[in-house]
Amino acid sequence: xxxxxxxxxxxxxxxxxxxxxxxxxxxxxILPIDVSAQRLKEFGGIIISGGPHSVYEHNxxxxxxxxxxxxxxxxxICYGHQLITQMLGxxxxxxxxxxxxxxxxxxxxxxxxxxxxxxxxxxxxSHGDSVTKLPAGFRTLGGTEDCKNAAVADFERRIYGxxxxxxxxxxxxxxxxxxxxxxxxCKAKQNWDPAGLGEKIIAQIRQVAKGRKVYxxxxxxxxxxxxxxxxxxxxxxxxxxxxxxxxxxxxxxxSVDLRxxxxxxxxxxxxxxxxxxxxxxxxxxxxxxxxxxNRIGKLFFEIQEEIVEGLESKSKNWVLGQGTIYPDTIxxxxxxxxxxxxxxxxxxxxILKLEKEKRLVEPLxxxxxxxxxxxxxSLGLPKSLTDRHPFPGPGLAIRVxxxxxxxxxxxxxxxxxIAKAVGYSSCILSxxxxxxxxxxxxxxxxxxxxxxxxxxxxxxKISTNITNQCIDINRVIFCLxxxxxxxxxxxxxxxxxxxxxxxxxxxxxxxxxxxxxxDLMLDVWQFPVVLIPxxxxxxxxxxxxxxxxxxxxxxxxxxxxxxxxxxxxxEKEILKLDGVDLVFFDVSNKPPATIEWE
Ligand code: XMP
Numbered sequence: 374x375x376x377x378x379x380x381x382x383x384x385x386x387x388x389x390x391x392x393x394x395x396x397x398x399x400x401x402x403i404l405p406i407d408v409s410a411q412r413l414k415e416f417g418g419i420i421i422s423g424g425p426h427s428v429y430e431h432n433x434x435x436x437x438x439x440x441x442x443x444x445x446x447x448x449x450i451c452y453g454h455q456l457i458t459q460m461l462g463x464x465x466x467x468x469x470x471x472x473x474x475x476x477x478x479x480x481x482x483x484x485x486x487x488x489x490x491x492x493x494x495x496x497x498x499s500h501g502d503s504v505t506k507l508p509a510g511f512r513t514l515g516g517t518e519d520c521k522n523a524a525v526a527d528f529e530r531r532i533y534g535x536x537x538x539x540x541x542x543x544x545x546x547x548x549x550x551x552x553x554x555x556x557x558x559c560k561a562k563q564n565w566d567p568a569g570l571g572e573k574i575i576a577q578i579r580q581v582a583k584g585r586k587v588y589x590x591x592x593x594x595x596x597x598x599x600x601x602x603x604x605x606x607x608x609x610x611x612x613x614x615x616x617x618x619x620x621x622x623x624x625x626x627x628s629v630d631l632r633x634x635x636x637x638x639x640x641x642x643x644x645x646x647x648x649x650x651x652x653x654x655x656x657x658x659x660x661x662x663x664x665x666x667n668r669i670g671k672l673f674f675e676i677q678e679e680i681v682e683g684l685e686s687k688s689k690n691w692v693l694g695q696g697t698i699y700p701d702t703i704x705x706x707x708x709x710x711x712x713x714x715x716x717x718x719x720x721x722x723x724i725l726k727l728e729k730e731k732r733l734v735e736p737l738x739x740x741x742x743x744x745x746x747x748x749x750x751s752l753g754l755p756k757s758l759t760d761r762h763p764f765p766g767p768g769l770a771i772r773v774x775x776x777x778x779x780x781x782x783x784x785x786x787x788x789x790x791i792a793k794a795v796g797y798s799s800c801i802l803s804x805x806x807x808x809x810x811x812x813x814x815x816x817x818x819x820x821x822x823x824x825x826x827x828x829x830x831x832x833x834k835i836s837t838n839i840t841n842q843c844i845d846i847n848r849v850i851f852c853l854x855x856x857x858x859x860x861x862x863x864x865x866x867x868x869x870x871x872x873x874x875x876x877x878x879x880x881x882x883x884x885x886x887x888x889x890x891x892d893l894m895l896d897v898w899q900f901p902v903v904l905i906p907x908x909x910x911x912x913x914x915x916x917x918x919x920x921x922x923x924x925x926x927x928x929x930x931x932x933x934x935x936x937x938x939x940x941x942x943x944e945k946e947i948l949k950l951d952g953v954d955l956v957f958f959d960v961s962n963k964p965p966a967t968i969e970w971e
Contacts, residue, residue, distance in 0.1 A: 376400030377561065378416040380408065382424030382434045382452045388700055389540040390422055390450070392741050393548065398563035399555050402739075403699075406434040410443055418446040418559035421453025423538060427467070427502050428452070428459045436460070446531040446558045448486075454534030455502055458525065461532070464506035470519050472498040475543055478523050480515040486526065486533050486553045487514060490546050496523070497543035500536060531558055567744035568751035571603065574736045578607035581734045582692050588684055589694035590677070591615040591643065593623070593631040595761055597696030599749040600736045601640055604694055606752075610641035618676055620669070621649025621874065622768030625882040638754065648676050652770070656869045660775040662807060662816070662971030665869075669767045674721045681723040693727050697735040698745060762899045763927065769877050771971040774804055774905045775868045782862040787843045788820055795835055797824040800859045801846070804905050806970040808847025809963065815847045819905075821957070823852035823859040829934040829960070836960040848966040850918055850957040853944045857909060857955065865913060867906035873915070876952050877904040880917050883946050887939065888921075897933045898924040903970050907955070914954030917947050922968050930963040 377394050381387045381403050394401035404412065406421070413419060419440065426433045436456065441447070449457040455465045476498045480487050496517070504522040507513065511532075515524040523536045533554065539547035555561040578587075587604055591597040604613055615635065619628050628645050635643050655668045684691055727733045737745055749759040765771060782800035792799035799822045808815040820839055826832070836849040852859050867873065881902040888894055903918040919940065924930035944956040959966070 375415055375417040375561075376402060376565070377418045377420060377555065377559065378408070378413050379403045380406045380419065380421045380436060380453070382406050382422045382456070383426065386450075386538060386540050387422040388741075390420055390551075391699075392743075393540050393551055394420075394555065395565055395567075395741065395744065397548070397552060397555060398565050399561045400565040406436055408437070410437055410439040413440060413443060413445070416445065417561050418448070418554065419443075420554075421447070421449045421456060423451030423453060423499070426452060428455045428465050441530070441532070444530070446554070447533065448554050448558075449532075449534040450538060450540070451500055451536060454525070454536050455504055457532060457534050458504045458508055458511070458522075461508035461511075461527075463504055463508040463511065465502050466505045468501055468503040468519065471501040472517070472519050474498065476517045476519070476523075476537070478515045478517050478537065480524075482512070482514045482526075485514075485528065485557065486535075486550055487524070488553050488557060489549055495543070495545045496537035496539075496547075497541045498523075498537050503536065504534070533558070567740055568747045570740075570748055571606075571752055574603050575607040578604055578734055578736055581731065582608055582612070584612075585732075586612050586614070586691045587694045587734060588680075588691055589613065589615050590680075590696075591617050591631070592696070592766075593617070593627055593634075594696070594764060595749060595759055596698050596737055596742070596745050598634070598638075598640075598758055599745050599752065599754065600694065600696040601635075602638065602749075602752055602754060603736045604734070605640050613641055615640070615643040616680060617643060617645045618673070618680075619645055619647050619649055620652045620673070620768055620770075621871075622652060622669075622770040624764070624769070624885075625878045634758065638758075646676070646680065648672075651676070653869070653871060653874075656770060658868055660777050660868070662771060665770055665971065666767055669770060673766070677721055678723045681727065689732075692732045692734050693724065694734045694736075695724070697738050699737075699739055699741050702735075702738050760895060762894075762897075765969060769874055769881070770869060771969055772901055772903045773869050773873050773877055774806075774903065774970060776804060776864050776866055776906050779866050780864045782821070782860055782864075784860060785820065785843065785846070788839055788846065791835065791838050791842060792822050795824075795831075797822045797835070798859045799823070800862060802862065802905075802907060803864050804907060806848045806966065808961075808966045815965070817845055817847040820846045820849045821852055821859045821862065822849060822960075823857055824855060826851060826853065826855070826937065826940075826958075829937070832960050833932070833934070833962075837962070840961065840965045848959065848961045848970075851960050853940065853956045853958055861910040863908055863910055865906040865908065865915075867915075873904060876915065876950065877902065877917075879950055880904070880947050880953065883950070884919065884943050887943050887946065891939050891942075893935065893939065896923075897921040897935070898927075898930070899968060900933075901969055903959075905957075909954055912954050915952055916955040916957060917953055918957045918959050918970070919943060920959040920968070920970070922963070924963075924968070927968060930968050932958075932960055932962060 391401040510527040525534045539550040780803040785801045901920040907916040908914040921933035922930040
């Protein structure tokens with residue numbers, strides 16, 4: 374399958390490039406930037422991604438010089454564009470002006486890579502350095518006001534460089550540019566179809582298992598269930614066992630539902646490992662979200678190691694299975710430039726050791742999530758499974774907010790001015806939540822507004838106004854009870870307890886039942902429900918925040934404007950639960966807020 378190699382310069386968009394190419398029906402693989410020319414021989418074209426470095430920095434990522442001797446088509450994007458031009462004798466300098474965001478390119482040559490485009494097109498830029506002198510054989514295909522050489526090419530050698538990012542949706546004709554590179558320049562064939570991979574993967578599973586027993590770590594999510602299904606079709610059922618670690622942070626009836634789902638799908642043998650008290654003990658006094666995540670991650674590693682060691686003492690005649698997907702492998706150091714992102718729990722040392730010993734089976738390790746969904750459908754799995762909303766590994770633990778001490782709501786001058794102008798009351802709570810502002814993480818107090826909830830679109834504008842004008846606020850929630858004077862709200866001292874987890878579990882189940890009954894499950898991308906230790910002035914209860922979002926890949930999101938009667942129905946049912954005082958609706962987008970609160 375001669376696909377396209379995407380060389381990783383460390384840019385966050387590397388996966389977007391590889392996914393876009395696969396969506397266009399061509400296989401693509403992400404490889405380290407310094408991969409040997411020999412390894413690249415099998416590919417029909419090479420793309421060098423963007424990245425955070427400057428080409429003239431010490432230790433800047435480099436491609437091997439003999440890659441050009443392969444005479445394959447090459448496309449450099451952003452850093453890749455600068456790297457190519459510098460390596461071939463051009464010049465790159467720090468630009469007088471940096472360009473971030475949307476720009477317009479004037480196209481001088483509209484055949485080849487720009488075929489089908491107009492003279493002026495919207496593109497998306499994010500760079501400080503610029504190509505100031507072209508190598509011999511290159512010419513400029515297009516430029517912007519601030520970047521003369523925004524697109525360059527050596528037609529004879531089929532080498533192209535783009536300063537902008539064709540892989541992001543803000544480059545309006547980006548897909549056409551990539552299509553031109555694939556089909557006009559690389560002459561690639563459209564033969565990649567994840568739905569048709571079932572038989573091939575089944576054969577691979579048999580080859581790895583070689584008659585040994587497969588123990589498979591399942592989570593109940595789409596990936597591990599699709600992977601387990603493939604194993605169950607590849608192996609005799611007595612040779613397969615599913616291992617499910619119950620952290621105690623899962624949704625209501627998750628373990629029972631999982632067992633039933635396995636039974637319904639004809640999937641054999643599932644063992645539940647109850648680790649809930651270990652997890653709860655580890656988190657009892659923690660308020661800080663990062664600390665919570667670290668402790669959960671560490672414990673998960675330890676439990677996985679324990680499981681592997683326990684199996685090890687049986688015999689070595691077994692193989693471990695996991696539902697690892699492509700981004701997990703890459704982000705955990707599959708390529709050198711991406712090593713710093715994060716280590717996923719499915720890449721702990723005990724597992725890497727098994728991988729070395731060829732005792733690890735990961736049927737989906739080359740697929741993206743949307744491809745796993747397509748494959749799942751082609752295996753006949755129900756849509757209720759393949760369309761399941763994403764659920765974070767740390768589970769409900771990061772949706773139960775804690776507070777070290779009690780406090781009362783505060784006023785915030787700028788916030789009050791903005792809210793008052795539209796007739797809303799407002800306050801700041803000392804409960805903090807995570808956000809993304811200016812490309813970095815923020816952890817700020819939450820703003821509350823209250824009043825008539827006539828129109829969520831109007832409220833959305835107010836929320837954006839607030840977060841744009843008050844840099845110390847990253848999230849705004851709307852109080853659904855208009856009789857409440859939000860300035861009177863109180864915060865209570867609270868930690869992660871079984872009781873609070875159970876309350877959130879009930880609420881989450883109530884919300885999702887209504888969502889399902891109203892046939893709205895696919896109208897939202899994900900619907901976190903969050904418990905915050907906030908009550909009316911006169912009470913000791915808790916509050917619930919509804920956080921439905923629309924998104925494509927979770928990187929950015931808008932809060933979902935669900936029909937108000939449905940939100941009201943949810944509020945009414947939630948208030949019937951013992952201990953809930955108030956219900957809020959999260960009216961923040963990502964950025965500036967993240968989808969999850971912690
Ligand atoms: P944020 O909160 O960063 O979330 O906007 C984006 C998406 O990632 C999910 N998420 C996680 N998934 N382990 C996971 O498997 C995690 O630690 C984790 N944290 C966030 C989140 O639910 C959303 O879909």
